[in-house]
Structure formats: C-alpha cells, structure tokens
Amino acid sequence: MRFSNRMNKVQKSFVREILKVTENKEVISFAGGLPNPRFFPVNEIAEASNMVLHECGESVLQYSTTEGYRPLREFIANRYYKDLGITADNIIITNGSQQALDLIGKILIDAGDHIIIEKPGYLGAIQAFSIFEPAFNAVSLGKDGIYIEELKQVIEKNNPKLFYAVTNFQNPTGITYSSENRKKLAEIMKETETILIDDNPYGELRFDNEPIESMVSILGTKMISLGSFSKVFAPAMRLGWICANDEIIDKLVITKQASDLHTNNFSQRVLYQYLLSNSLDEHIAHICKAYKEQKDCMLAWLDQELPEGVEVTRPKGGMFLWVTLPERTSSIKLFNIATSKNVAFVPGVPFYTNCKDINTLRMNFTNSSFEDIEKGVKLFACSLKEIL
Numbered sequence: 001m002r003f004s005n006r007m008n009k010v011q012k013s014f015v016r017e018i019l020k021v022t023e024n025k026e027v028i029s030f031a032g033g034l035p036n037p038r039f040f041p042v043n044e045i046a047e048a049s050n051m052v053l054h055e056c057g058e059s060v061l062q063y064s065t066t067e068g069y070r071p072l073r074e075f076i077a078n079r080y081y082k083d084l085g086i087t088a089d090n091i092i093i094t095n096g097s098q099q100a101l102d103l104i105g106k107i108l109i110d111a112g113d114h115i116i117i118e119k120p121g122y123l124g125a126i127q128a129f130s131i132f133e134p135a136f137n138a139v140s141l142g143k144d145g146i147y148i149e150e151l152k153q154v155i156e157k158n159n160p161k162l163f164y165a166v167t168n169f170q171n172p173t174g175i176t177y178s179s180e181n182r183k184k185l186a187e188i189m190k191e192t193e194t195i196l197i198d199d200n201p202y203g204e205l206r207f208d209n210e211p212i213e214s215m216v217s218i219l220g221t222k223m224i225s226l227g228s229f230s231k232v233f234a235p236a237m238r239l240g241w242i243c244a245n246d247e248i249i250d251k252l253v254i255t256k257q258a259s260d261l262h263t264n265n266f267s268q269r270v271l272y273q274y275l276l277s278n279s280l281d282e283h284i285a286h287i288c289k290a291y292k293e294q295k296d297c298m299l300a301w302l303d304q305e306l307p308e309g310v311e312v313t314r315p316k317g318g319m320f321l322w323v324t325l326p327e328r329t330s331s332i333k334l335f336n337i338a339t340s341k342n343v344a345f346v347p348g349v350p351f352y353t354n355c356k357d358i359n360t361l362r363m364n365f366t367n368s369s370f371e372d373i374e375k376g377v378k379l380f381a382c383s384l385k386e387i388l
C-alpha cells in the first residue's frame with residue numbers, strides 16, 4: 001500500500017501496546033491513564049439523556065454548529081475563564097482534548113516547523129503532533145516546572161511555533177508549575193511569537209486547597225487553553241474544548257468542519273443537562289477525596305518498599321506519579337520482569353521524542369484498590385531488586 005510519508009514518522013501508541021498486556025485480569029495495572037469508573041455518574045447521565053430526548057426531542061439528534069452547543073460554551077467561559085474578557089465566542093467544543101491537539105497541529109504546524117514540548121511530555125501530544133512532521137524541541141521539566149533558561153535558549157535559537165505544556169499535575173510526572181515558574185514563563189511568552197498551549201485536563205483534580213494562578217489568568221487569549229470533561233465527568237462522552245482568540249477560533253472552525261463537522265451534539269446536550277441538574281463541584285470533591293487516598297496509599301508503600309536511590313514525585317493532584325530509578329537502570333527491562341510477576345506500569349520511553357530506553361517510568365494511582373496498590377508495589381519493588 002502506498003501510505004503517505006508522514007505515517008512513517010508516527011509511532012503506534014506505546015500505551016495501547018501495554019494495554020494488551022494488562023488485558024490479562026491477573027495483572028495489577030498501574031499503566032493506564034483511566035479515570036476510576038466508580039465515579040462515572042451513570043444514573044445522572046441516564047436521567048439527563050432521558051430529559052434531553054423527551055424535552056428537546058429531535059433537535060438533539062440533528063446536525064449542529066461546528067463551534068458547539070452555545071449554552072455549554074457559555075458554561076465553560078463562565079466557570080473557567082470568568083473576568084478574563086473571555087466569552088463563549090472564544091470557546092470551541094472538541095471531541096476530547098485529544099482532538100484539540102490534532103486541530104491545533106493542523107492550523108499551526110508545517111513539516112519541519114520547530115515546536116516545544118516538555119521533557120518528559122504527554123505521549124498523546126507527541127503522537128498527535130508527529131503527524132505534522134515538526135522538529136521537536138524537548139525542554140526539561142524540573143520539580144517546580146519548566147527549565148526557564150533552556151526554554152529561553154530554544155526560543156531564541158529556533159523561534160518555535162508553539163510550546164505545548166501541561167502546567168497542572170502533568171502527565172506523566174504529576175508535577176505542577178510553581179507560581180514563580182509560571183510568572184517567569186508568562187514573561188517569556190509575552191515577548192515571543194511562540195504561542196503557549198496549556199493543556200489542563202487535571203487542573204480540578206486538586207488534593208489540597210492551594211489553588212495556583214492559571215497561565216490563562218496571566219496571559220488571557222495571548223495563549224491557547226485546553227480543557228476536558230474526560231477526567232471529571234466521563235471520557236466516553238468525548239467532550240473537551242479549546243479557548244483561544246477570534247483569529248485562532250476562525251481557523252479552528254474551518255479545520256474542524258473539514259474534520260468532523262461538529263462534536264457529538266447529543267453528548268454535549270446530555271452534559272449540559274447534567275450540569276444544570278447536578279453540582280459538578282460536589283462530584284469533583286468526591287473524586288479528589290478518593291484519588292488523594294489512593295495516591296497517599298501508593299506513596300506510603302513505595303516509601304516503605306523501594307531501595308535508596310529511587311526518586312518518586314509527590315503530586316498534589318491528577319492521576320500519576322513519576323519514578324526515577326538509579327542511573328542506567330532500564331525501565332524496559334524492569335517492565336518485562338514486573339509484567340512476568342503480573343504488575344504493569346509505563347516505562348518512560350514514550351514520553352520522550354527520541355529515546356530507546358531510560359531509567360524513568362509512570363505509575364497511575366487512580367484505578368487500583370488499596371489491596372492492589374499494596375500488592376502491586378511489593379511486586380514492583382521485588383522486580384526492581386532483581387535488576388539493581
């Protein structure tokens with residue numbers, strides 16, 4: 001078959017490959033990035049679906065506008081961008097934030113264009129952007145955020161089109177950019193043509209009460225802000241959004257029209273009805289309480305079981321923590337041993353753009369019971385001892 005050249009540049013999603021291993025019910029999986037299904041509001045979604053079908057009838061099953069259902073866009077503008085001069089006109093509903101990455105790639109990236117991603121960065125973004133054949137510049141992430149000097153140098157040298165970041169409870173590391181780091185980042189972004197894209201699916205999964213100023217509250221529509229209902233509602237609904245200035249929204253509308261005409265209208269209407277009849281804040285508070293307990297449990301077992309020389313991030317929200325093994329320890333070798341003992345995680349490799357093996361790995365804590373966390377961490381530590 002004569003496939004396009006660009007398909008040679010895209011890797012199969014490593015996580016999908018790993019999920020094949022974890023399909024085995026015996027395997028305790030810390031690999032996936034799945035929200036805990038215990039919190040999917042099944043009954044509320046059933047009620048909301050019934051209501052929109054019975055009260056709004058055929059209109060919810062009809063084609064709709066590319067930008068998305070206006071009341072939902074108004075809700076988003078109000079909840080997430082209040083007092084920033086941002087309105088529903090700045091919001092376009094997408095088929096999850098994953099589609100946002102594809103659309104942004106389409107409107108901004110030509111083959112060979114420089115773009116910046118975090119190192120390590122969200123593998124779904126690396127995959128989505130790879131289709132457009134950019135030159136990746138990976139800038140290191142430290143425990144307080146992005147390395148400012150490295151970022152400045154890359155911007156000065158290569159004038160990249162965009163910087164893709166996950167500033168809250170990052171995937172894969174769980175790291176959150178500090179206030180100081182955000183301010184410095186904002187200063188840089190104000191002075192450059194490189195546009196910041198802050199992807200924020202985890203921002204509301206916060207375990208403490210210390211909200212941090214969002215990048216969009218500093219930069220407004222000088223940047224692009226992405227959001228998603230996957231982690232706070234249900235991923236199968238495939239509902240996310242892009243918040244951007246009018247010029248960018250216009251281009252996004254054209255490319256979304258070409259791509260899928262519009263996001264599932266029924267999903268949007270059901271979500272909106274759910275938001276009218278229920279408190280999203282209360283729902284999120286339940287999720288956060290449970291995820292915090294799971295995170296604490298995993299950290300406690302890791303602290304107890306892991307040998308000296310292994311570092312683990314201590315996230316204040318989100319779904320992941322990041323483990324750094326002693327130098328030159330292969331996370332792929334560890335993965336093979338661990339899966340033979342029926343425990344899985346994601347080796348660091350797919351979170352980098354050019355990497356064959358590395359001493360880092362990602363663990364998800366939201367989708368396992370306390371018993372499985374204990375058992376899985378013990379098996380993980382046991383596997384590690386075999387290769388140290």
Ligand SMILES: Cc1ncc(COP(=O)(O)O)c(C=O)c1O
Pocket residue numbers: 033095096097098099122124166171199201227228229230235238239240
């Ligand atoms: C940082 C980040 N962005 C985007 C996505 C895609 O989410 P969705 O398309 O379900 O909104 C994910 C999913 O895990 C993610 O971690």
